[in-house]
Amino acid sequence: MAVPATASVRDPDRYRPPAITGLTDLLDRQVRDRPHARALIVTGDRMELSYGALDHLADGMAARLAGTGLRRGDAVGLVCANTAEFVVALLGGARAGLVVAPVDPALPESQMSARLEALGVRAILLGPPAGGAAPPAVWARVPAWTLRVDVSRAGTATAALETGAGAVPHVQGAADELSGHDALVLFTAGTTDRAKMVPLTHANVAASVRGICATYELGPGDATVAAMPLFHGHGLFAALLSTLASGGCVLLPERGRFSAHTFWDDMRVAGATWFTAVPTIHEILLERSAKGFTGPRVPSLRFVRSCSAPLNTATQRALERTLGAPLLSAYGMTESAHQATSEPLPHHGPLKHGSVGRATGVDLRVLDQDGRPCPAGAEGEVWVQGPTVARGYLGNPAETAHSFADGWFRTGDLGSLDEDGYLFLTGRIKNLINRGGEKISPEHVEDILAGCPGVAEAAVFAVPDATYGQRVAAAVVLSGGEGTGAEEILRYCRGRLAPFEVPDRIRIVASLPHTAKGGLDRAAVDALYAH
Template sequence: MSTNSKDLSRRLAAGTDDAPAILAPDRATLTHGGLRSLIKATAERLHALGIGRGDRVAIVLPNGPEMATAFVAVAATASTAPLNPAYRPDELDFYLTDIGAKAILVAENEAGPAVAVAERLGIGMLRLVVSPAAGIFTIEGAAIGPQATPDMAGDGDIALLLHTSGTTSRPKLVPLSHANIAASAAHIGATLGLTADDRCLNIMPLFHIHGLIAAVLSSLASGGSIYCTPGFNALRFFQWLGEARPSWYTAVPTMHQAILARAARNTEALAGARLRFIRSSSASLPARVMAELEATFGCPVIESYGMTEAAHQMASNRLPPGLRKPGSVGAGAGPEVAVMAPDGRLLKAGETGEIVIRGPNVTAGYEKNPEANATAFAHGWFHTGDQGVLDEDSYLRVTGRLKEIINRGGEKISPLEVDDVLMDHPAVAQVVTFAMPHDKLGEEVAAAVVLREGMGATENDIRTYAATRLADFKVPRKVVILDEIPKGATGKLQRIGLAAKLGLWR
């Protein structure tokens, strides 16, 4: 199957000509018709600069409407590689080299390390010039090569290149085709019942699969609109809620918790909110947080399960009257989802094993990494590296990352299980259970905790509480009470490496 230029622009921006597509604070609205015109103009400009199908363009831009439209418009012609603007020079050097970037797209006045590193590597420099309307831009820069063949990308062409987090190994490069991202956007749209009347409030970073596909592409592909903020800011969230009038937003659990912490001070904004649902993904959502969100906003919370290699969504809870189960990431929502034993046998409901998937949204394989591909695609399925169990309704419960399971002298402990228990303590606002090195057992159980505002608890209080709910070997031997738990670039709490960050070596 292939796409022509008209098909692709209609798929990336599916609404009627005058329907709103991109909105942002204090900016004029960009319509779907305007976005399609931008896609066409961007293609012509890139072709003139010598960039076409198969060429790789790194995008280093701040969160906002231009980051969203640059992803969509550049991907229609070339392959995009959005990068975190906060990367240090050595990180930029690695990612730009590994991607094989032919050009880098930066803001008009950008003078940071991305420019210096790209110049040193001999990568073509393109500068994005914004206009008053949200998302509209032009590209300035010298030609990088001869005029490119004026073709738009096809289904098999790579639309998006992202790296895995690389918390335990060298980050792996994940190429996602137009067919992959179109399938995932369609899966999300179907799961959430998205229509042209829906508007997403985006607070997710747009160098990450969650924001790019779940927020931006699923909205545009359904003919709806997206309100693009400068990034997550709990202090401004309720202001944006009033300005944007969204029907939904999607976020990671730490963001939801920060929003809840400020809800009581924003009753007027809450009263005016018209959210149809709230979506949560990219990390486990504590059942208590789900219940508080639903009580606060008066709408269902839909927890979903995604990862980069699947162009985001793999499983999801369902909107009412469908099932949504606290503690579960839902049933397969696009690809096939199963649980597998180490020998390749598919396991029955109630049996714990590795979560595996297959479907049209799944990458064809890591780039330049045959060893990882041999492991990840064994037995005809993609192996997620997550451990889980399906119930009698085929709803999936993720019990942990296989690499994060704590091995305490041969006893295997799921950190998520300990998280769930500690989150029920009335004084606990956030928790991350993690492995702490131990000279005799190999690993010991530790937990980092943030307390609720105005509440107190000691390490002993929390350990005593845990002992009433957990077997002795699962009770954290060390509880560290912090003002804030270190997070990754996307706002996710990170277990791997936390012991070293907190100086816990024994």
């Protein structure tokens, strides 16, 4: 693909990723060389917070936490939307030697408490919830301390943490496995009984940030808008930490969450040169582009990034035409501190739409069912090894033994590598539909359905069948104003899928459920439609 006219080209031989060792020195270079440069743009008034001011707030937070009785290696929960409070709590906690565990503030009380209790946090840092909602109820066995950051129009800022006078209790939990080398505990996507706790060291964090910065050549001239939540790896590593480490600027949207209504104005205010999001957000932006994208009033984008779920190739190409910049698909997971592969910037190599690019700072292999390497183009399970990969799961030795072996992580994803080392994902092993012995990837069928005129989104799932064991079904969301029906969709599929892959049942629905990261919530889809 040719490089769009607005995509600037940098010299890859001169680029050097930031020399950091973890969260504690993430800001050091910028504070030393560019203390007055903007680091964050926050609140609905879009106040600018410099690197020097952010560093001062983080140091103050570290000192406040050090006086509470918490010890190096202790875990603290962080329940907060995408606000200045999240960033200050994260960096301050790290400087105090604590291990910070961000939690989705929108979780139901039962799920939030179950995660915090299983980890065994000794305190909880509370910031503003997303969208001005009521503060969440959290696990009551440990203190919950409210954090508030105020930023003036002059760029000065203060932070207050209400800790009270009580001592922090010691509680039993998986946090007993942590040490001072650990920086974060992230929860994998899933319900309470399936979410796993992933410990990431400062070395894991540093390797991830350096890899992301090197892939996209991020630097002080870059800026972005945080469209993704910061309690997951996508928003945390790709948007926030990599931007701050490389000297750029992050705009945190008003009310701490993505809004399609304000997104392009936020991009203009930030002078954004790139952004990263899940396909669901890209679809929303594309659908609204006729009236929401302001063209010349939006800064020239170097690139756009998509991760956390498969991106339909048609959407990818349509967005590139609309935005005038390459849209790069990436692949990552919590267990690899987010990014494992990415399509390269155009001057680094060819774009292969449909792939998720080449390895970035890790080693990849694709193995068959007998553990043997697959030849180029053959499908197998994707394994990842490298400095970003976690050591295992906390409090779950059985799952650790199953998923981690000799430094390699078994992703559970199916894919193939081509001759140039580009990875093409074909689905999840656990999602495969078994129709009379024929293994069907729902992700592949969804990709075909998404290309049907009039289809906005699709979810493919198995339904029980007395003869075949399972049959293929689909729930489909139609584009606004389209008159497409089930028969037209099936006719489209029959020309593009093997007969056994064509859905036996199409159900037209108003919307589909999504996880907090923006991916399709397959468990919820099954509960709603697989009966």
